[in-house]
Amino acid sequence: MDTIFALPFWQVGIWIILLAFLAEYMDSTLGMGYGTSLTPLLISIPLFSFAPLQVVPAILLSELVTGIMAGLFHNAAGNVKFFGETMKFKPLTAAIEEKGFMEGLRHSMPRELKMVVLIASLSAVGAVTAALIAINIPEFYLKIYIAVLVLGIGVYILATLRKTFKFTWGKLMGLGALASFNKGMSGGGYGPVVTGGQLLSGVDAKASIAVTSLAEGFTCVFGLVTYIVATPHIDLSLAPYLLIGGLCSVPLSALSVKRMKTKHLRLMIGIAVMILGIYSLLKVFGVHFLTSM
Numbered sequence: 233m234d235t236i237f238a239l240p241f242w243q244v245g246i247w248i249i250l251l252a253f254l255a256e257y258m259d260s261t262l263g264m265g266y267g268t269s270l271t272p273l274l275i276s277i278p279l280f281s282f283a284p285l286q287v288v289p290a291i292l293l294s295e296l297v298t299g300i301m302a303g304l305f306h307n308a309a310g311n312v313k314f315f316g317e318t319m320k321f322k323p324l325t326a327a328i329e330e331k332g333f334m335e336g337l338r339h340s341m342p343r344e345l346k347m348v349v350l351i352a353s354l355s356a357v358g359a360v361t362a363a364l365i366a367i368n369i370p371e372f373y374l375k376i377y378i379a380v381l382v383l384g385i386g387v388y389i390l391a392t393l394r395k396t397f398k399f400t401w402g403k404l405m406g407l408g409a410l411a412s413f414n415k416g417m418s419g420g421g422y423g424p425v426v427t428g429g430q431l432l433s434g435v436d437a438k439a440s441i442a443v444t445s446l447a448e449g450f451t452c453v454f455g456l457v458t459y460i461v462a463t464p465h466i467d468l469s470l471a472p473y474l475l476i477g478g479l480c481s482v483p484l485s486a487l488s489v490k491r492m493k494t495k496h497l498r499l500m501i502g503i504a505v506m507i508l509g510i511y512s513l514l515k516v517f518g519v520h521f522l523t524s525m
Contacts, residue, residue, distance in 0.1 A: 244279070244280070245473050247279065247280075248274070248280075248470060248473040248474065248477070249473050249474075249476050249477040250477060251270060251273060251274075251477065252270065252294065252473065252474040252475075252476070252477025252478045252481075253477035253478065253480055253481045254477075254481075255269050255270040255273075255477075255478075256298050256302075256477065256478035256479075256481045256482065256485070257481035257484060257485050257488075258501065259295075259298075259302075259423055259445070259485075260298070260302040260305075260306075260441070260445055260481065260482055260485030260486070260489075261441070261485045261488050261489055261492075262423070262427070262441065262498060262501055263423050263426070263427030263430075263440060263441035263444040263445065264385075264389075264422075264423030264424040264427050264428070264444070264501065265423060265424075265501055265505070266291070266295055266298075266423070266478070267288075267291050267295065267422065267423075268382055268385055268423065268424065268505055269504070269505065269508060270287075270291060270474075271284075271287055271288065271291060271378055271382075272378060272379065272382055272508055272509075272511075272512040273508075274287045274470070275287055275375065275378070275512070276511065276512050276515050282470070283371060284366070284371060284374045284375060284378065285366070285367070285371075285463070285467065286467045286469070286470060287470065288366065288459070289456060289459040289460075289463075289466055289467065289468060289471075290467070290468050290469070290470035290471040290474055291470075291474065292416075292452040292455045292456040292459070293452070293456055293468060293471045293474075293475075294471055294474035294475045294478050295448060295449065295452045295478075296449050296450075296452035296453055296456060297449070297475060297478070297479065298449070298475070298478040298479055298482055299445050299446060299447075299448040299449025299450075299451075299452065300446060300449035300450070301449075301479065301482050302442075302445035302446070302449075302482045302485060302486065303348075303442055303443075303445045303446025303447075303449065304446075305482050305483055305485070305486035306438070306441065306442035306445060306446075306486050306489065307442065308486070309486040309487060309489070309490045310490065311438040311439065311441070311442050311486065311489050311490055312344050312438060312439045312442035312443065313342055313344065314342060314344055314345045314348070314442070314446070315342070315345070344439050344442070344443050347404065347430075347443050347447070348443055348446050348447045348450070350401070350404060350405065350408065351404065351407075351408035351411075351412075351426060351443070351447040351451070352408075352447045352450035352451055354405060354408035354409045354412060357409065357412075358408075358409045358410065358411070358412030358413035358414075358416060360416065360454050360455065360457075360458045361413060361416070362412075362413045362414070362416030362417035362455065364458060364462060365417065366416070366417050367459070367462050367463060372516070374417075375512075375516045376513070376516055377417060378417075378512065379509055379512035379513035379515075379516050380509070380513060381414060381417075381509075382505055382508055382509035382512060383506060383509025383510055383512075383513060384509070385424040385425075385505055385506075385509070386502050386503070386504075386505035386506025386507070386508070386509050387506055388424060388428065389424055389428060389498065389501065389502030389505065389506075390499070390502040390503065390506065392428060393495075393498065393499060393502070399430075399435065403429065404429065404430075407425050407426055407429040408426065408447070410425055411423075411425040411426045411451070412451045412454070412455075416454070416455035416458070422444075422448050422451065423444050423448065424505075426440075426443075426444045426447065426448070427440050427441060427444040430443065430444070438489055438490075441489055442489075
């Protein structure tokens, strides 16, 4: 991990752990913000200045673990019921005997778990396609995409704070495909699309955060496998630091969601993400213009 600052390796690692802790706390508390904030920070801040292909696979691996753990902690805290009464053994077997395996399983699943399965099942196409594109395009254009994506997400969050839309399963499918593409391309852009779409469609805020966390964990599997297969020497050196910071924040996030309202925090996140997108975009073009002169 080379940086432009001659800091000891362990000091850089501590900063990465701290950033991962804060980013994952934000993500597991609001359903958005881990890759969206962490990717441009690790790429743009002079202390780090990592390449996108160093950052994105490590974020995918860490979010795979922390996303699944966050979903389970949210379920344990009572923020969502992924395993309700209908998923108990006797009702499930009775439904399977009556309706067949797939139909019985679908009929017995709580709504929130069905949403996780649907979103995660759409992840393969979007995440794999995006990862292949990211590997085969110049680094400059990948940085532009990440910066524009972050800026767009910030504007999207602020512009839709007070709007409501009718929820449909078809809309959820589209959101899942777009979000998984964003995750595979940049390591971020998943939570704002999926969580925002659920919230604005009348889904309970706490449930939408938990659904996003769990589905995002499974989504990361497809993008990460693609990077491993398509990249001869994948760099996961950042992953241990991201995992340490992220996992430490997950229990605290579940308890926070149980006790707090997220409306005002969402507003602050929207503003912060938009500012971060503008900064990242200016830095990308500034560096490009300087190196091309």
